Amino acid sequence: MYERRLIATLDTSPLLPALREILTHPARLDEFISDVGVPQGCLVGNTTAELVPQDTEATEIVARSYSRFTDIVTAALERAQATGEVTDKARPEAQAHMLLYLVQGLSLVSRTGIDRTAALAAIDTAVDGLRA
Structure with missing residues (x-):
């Protein structure tokens, strides 16, 4: 489900506002908090922090999730580079990894x-750095 939503969000033009929307999600957690009152972060991030690398199965799941994120974002960045929206001074894969690490x-x-x-x-700085 997350992948479909990510693909749908990034399948837009211009791309940079869509990327900003994805990146701001963790920064806006206070808007999504339940009555519990404390942001819990994302499942994959929490799994990384708590189970990786001592749990082999969790490590494989997280690695696949991060790989899918970077593959999807890389494809979107390749399209945006081709249209001149995103700078081509860095490889799309490197740009996607930077965004993964940020989010x-x-x-x-x-x-x-x-x-x-x-x-x-910080998010605006990253998005501005992608601008052609």
């Missing part, structure tokens, strides 16, 4: 509370 880092940091202003500034 997962935000997800992990959100578990302790998050400075939304700083998080959104």
Whole structure:
């Protein structure tokens, strides 16, 4: 389900606003909190922090999830590079990995509370760095 939503979100033009929307999700966790009141981060990020590498099955699941994310984002970035929306000064794969590290880092940091202003500034800096 997440992959379908990710693909649908990234299958838009222009791409950069769609990428920003994906990246801001962890930074906006306070908008999605249940009555419990504490953001819990994302399942894959939490699994990474808590089970990887000591649990082989969890490690394989997480690795596949991260690989699918980067594959999907790479394809979208390739399309955006071809249209001139995204800079071609870096390989799309490297750009996708940078975005993976950013979104997962935000997800992990959100578990302790998050400075939304700083998080959104970091996201905007990353998105601006992709601009052609």
